Amino acid sequence: MPDSLPSDSVGLVTPQTLHFDEPLQLACGQVLKSWDLVVETYGTLNQDHTNAVLICHALSGHHHAAGYHSPGDRKPGWWDACIGPGKPIDTNRFFVVSINNLGGCHGSTGPNTVNPETGELYGPDFPVVTVQDWVNSQAVLADRLGIGCWAAVVGGSLGGMQALQWSISHPDRLKHAVVIASTPRLTAQNIAFNEVARRAITSDSDFHGGRYYEHNTLPRRGLMLARMVGHITYLSDASMGEKFGRELREQAYQFGYDAEFQVESYLRYQGERFSETFDANTYLLMTRALDYFDPAYETDNDLVKVMARARCEFLVLSFSSDWRFTPARSEELVNAMIAARRKVSYAEIDAPWGHDAFLIPTPRYNAVFSTYMARVAREVGA
Amino acid sequence: MPDSLPSDSVGLVTPQTLHFDEPLQLACGQVLKSWDLVVETYGTLNQDHTNAVLICHALSGHHHAAGYHSPGDRKPGWWDACIGPGKPIDTNRFFVVSINNLGGCHGSTGPNTVNPETGELYGPDFPVVTVQDWVNSQAVLADRLGIGCWAAVVGGSLGGMQALQWSISHPDRLKHAVVIASTPRLTAQNIAFNEVARRAITSDSDFHGGRYYEHNTLPRRGLMLARMVGHITYLSDASMGEKFGRELREQAYQFGYDAEFQVESYLRYQGERFSETFDANTYLLMTRALDYFDPAYETDNDLVKVMARARCEFLVLSFSSDWRFTPARSEELVNAMIAARRKVSYAEIDAPWGHDAFLIPTPRYNAVFSTYMARVAREVGA
Numbered sequence: 001m002p003d004s005l006p007s008d009s010v011g012l013v014t015p016q017t018l019h020f021d022e023p024l025q026l027a028c029g030q031v032l033k034s035w036d037l038v039v040e041t042y043g044t045l046n047q048d049h050t051n052a053v054l055i056c057h058a059l060s061g062h063h064h065a066a067g068y069h070s071p072g073d074r075k076p077g078w079w080d081a082c083i084g085p086g087k088p089i090d091t092n093r094f095f096v097v098s099i100n101n102l103g104g105c106h107g108s109t110g111p112n113t114v115n116p117e118t119g120e121l122y123g124p125d126f127p128v129v130t131v132q133d134w135v136n137s138q139a140v141l142a143d144r145l146g147i148g149c150w151a152a153v154v155g156g157s158l159g160g161m162q163a164l165q166w167s168i169s170h171p172d173r174l175k176h177a178v179v180i181a182s183t184p185r186l187t188a189q190n191i192a193f194n195e196v197a198r199r200a201i202t203s204d205s206d207f208h209g210g211r212y213y214e215h216n217t218l219p220r221r222g223l224m225l226a227r228m229v230g231h232i233t234y235l236s237d238a239s240m241g242e243k244f245g246r247e248l249r250e251q252a253y254q255f256g257y258d259a260e261f262q263v264e265s266y267l268r269y270q271g272e273r274f275s276e277t278f279d280a281n282t283y284l285l286m287t288r289a290l291d292y293f294d295p296a297y298e299t300d301n302d303l304v305k306v307m308a309r310a311r312c313e314f315l316v317l318s319f320s321s322d323w324r325f326t327p328a329r330s331e332e333l334v335n336a337m338i339a340a341r342r343k344v345s346y347a348e349i350d351a352p353w354g355h356d357a358f359l360i361p362t363p364r365y366n367a368v369f370s371t372y373m374a375r376v377a378r379e380v381g382a
Numbered sequence: 383m384p385d386s387l388p389s390d391s392v393g394l395v396t397p398q399t400l401h402f403d404e405p406l407q408l409a410c411g412q413v414l415k416s417w418d419l420v421v422e423t424y425g426t427l428n429q430d431h432t433n434a435v436l437i438c439h440a441l442s443g444h445h446h447a448a449g450y451h452s453p454g455d456r457k458p459g460w461w462d463a464c465i466g467p468g469k470p471i472d473t474n475r476f477f478v479v480s481i482n483n484l485g486g487c488h489g490s491t492g493p494n495t496v497n498p499e500t501g502e503l504y505g506p507d508f509p510v511v512t513v514q515d516w517v518n519s520q521a522v523l524a525d526r527l528g529i530g531c532w533a534a535v536v537g538g539s540l541g542g543m544q545a546l547q548w549s550i551s552h553p554d555r556l557k558h559a560v561v562i563a564s565t566p567r568l569t570a571q572n573i574a575f576n577e578v579a580r581r582a583i584t585s586d587s588d589f590h591g592g593r594y595y596e597h598n599t600l601p602r603r604g605l606m607l608a609r610m611v612g613h614i615t616y617l618s619d620a621s622m623g624e625k626f627g628r629e630l631r632e633q634a635y636q637f638g639y640d641a642e643f644q645v646e647s648y649l650r651y652q653g654e655r656f657s658e659t660f661d662a663n664t665y666l667l668m669t670r671a672l673d674y675f676d677p678a679y680e681t682d683n684d685l686v687k688v689m690a691r692a693r694c695e696f697l698v699l700s701f702s703s704d705w706r707f708t709p710a711r712s713e714e715l716v717n718a719m720i721a722a723r724r725k726v727s728y729a730e731i732d733a734p735w736g737h738d739a740f741l742i743p744t745p746r747y748n749a750v751f752s753t754y755m756a757r758v759a760r761e762v763g764a
Contacts, residue, residue, distance in 0.1 A: 027635075027637075028635075028637035029637075127637065128637040128638060128639075185628065186628070187619055187622065187623050187628075188619075188622035188623050188625070188626040188627060188628065188643070188645040189614060189617075189618075189619040189622045189623070191628070191643050191645050191646065192610075192614045192622065192645050192646070192649055193611075193614060195610070195641070195643075195645070195646040195649055195650075196607060196610045196611050196614070196649070198639055199603075199606070199607055199610065199650070199653075200582065200607055202639060203603040203606075203607070205587045221581075221585040224581070224585075225578060225581055225582055225585070225607065228574075228577070228578045228581065229578050229611055232571060232574045232575060232578070235571075236571075237569055237570075237571040240569065240570035240571045240574065241569050241570050241571070243570070244570040245570060246567065246568070246569075246570065246573070246676065253409075253410075253674055255409075255410035255411075255509065255510040255670075256510065257510075257580055257584060257666055257670065259577070260673075261570070261573050261577075261673065263570040263573055263574050263577070264573065264574070264577040267574055267577055267578070268577075268581070271581075284639055288637075288639065291642075291643065292635055294628065323619075323705075
């Protein structure tokens, strides 16, 4: 945390764990009898409970989206650039709810938590959950918090898929859905990269079929590889070129296979750090949720038909250099919304950082996002 | 092999091994005292020795570029589409030489051959060779074959880099260089993908520091992953979508991590097959040769200056959907050639198959390539 707290920070925040005994029916057929969600909230719920905004996280995200957990924290939450007083999601006006999804590894019920039925960690026995399952669990959370209707459900990437699913599954429980750097379904190439990541994890000899906790080990090498390949797809060729180019760590080629180029050393470092802090079973689960997401599947691939179920308004944002979920994928979604006579605002933001651009504040991104959210705030009387 | 040989096939071919006792100075500082190259030749060398064409292979390639080794072969050589009677590299006119590079794993001296000084396999002790080293070894091969000057040196991808290096290192020993789907240097993203591949191999517990032969094992899982990630970069998002889409192997989601989507199963199959037939140490070496290739390095990144050393004419070809080595990279090269007052023909071929397009015959690719090579043939009296 900086020495003095910036005036646009939500400041020190404390996550809380909410326990649910309502059985949750999952898409896979299993039922989760009891479960926990870890949440953080920023801002104040108004008297009419109309100003609540739900933040949905992406693959490696969690509930800690803004502010600091302690004065010693070096970095704020993952979306601090967009959440806080005067920021696009203005905590002076909105009551913001940020959660760790089921199956996550930051406190919510998932592979690295105890299965109450066995007294052991779930590990690989934790069911493969879907975006639909998450949205259903978030609806139970909304009930608990007394939120009948979200002012907005907001997310980037996998988080954007949740916002989209909310609009289809619970059309009367949100006024706006903000779908950023997302897609109505993964392409074969997207799935292929996820498959490489999963194979890296499951073929690590320390994976032990997902029961690595019992073997007092972690599939670090596999998870590191998974993160490295993922990381490349979050950046753009141009931004990697700008940041690293062909820069060497030494003066000349070493004629070996150690990290010689700065980009190699950066990727290894990021991969290693990630492999120490993230759970491998959760990584598998999150990538599968991405693969499976396909709301138009049940309408015979008719995206217009499924979007016609929505009642909310939409803001859809894409980023010019995002090759993971290209602007064309957002446009596909926007076109379906328009054909389904939904109200939608769309902007392609010119930004060089690839998919990660949704985490990086830029004037235009900030302006479009802030303007839209200010309208939402006025509408709901926030 | 088909029941009756197509009239445009070079037919049955037999590789030969050439032994060299000329010491080869390598870029890394080591000297290879004696070495073997496996070669195939197609067509007939004319009396004046002016009609020879050298084919340089890419990362996983080898000497078997055209024809069949036996009537039982299911597939011909890797570039059979472009080499044969009446094909772009017309064996009725040219004498074609195709080799397996040093460090390869198809018979030429490399990690999986015996080090004469120790009587053991080289394994990880085989030096990291460069594109420059290959070109120097190919020049010694040319001497042996009595070829003072190639009519053309031709290659795609890493092969194109060799053609380019020939034009710079031995400017008077080739009339034409054909540089297909290549680049004057790798980007940070290219290097990053290579690093993932190398880490997958070296972190496999069966790798044993490259001495897996001695442990009677192979780093199959790592090599499989390396191939899978490489394979994705050889295809385009669109062509993968066309071929696999989101097609499932079963009727519905299985809620697990086995291969459910056709694209997963395809990648695994390709990766597994590759991991049984290709040498992991060679894979490391080939990716490093790619990383290191940067002819403008010695002219302070002045590509024009280094291209001014060339004397030959150039054909440069790129493919519209190639995101590994984009058309922009070929254009960078072409612009440098023009600025250096070299003669160059350039075409961007519209093709949907990504980087792999250079292996797939299409009318326009075939027409441009054939027309250029026919001119080469006329010039050299072939």
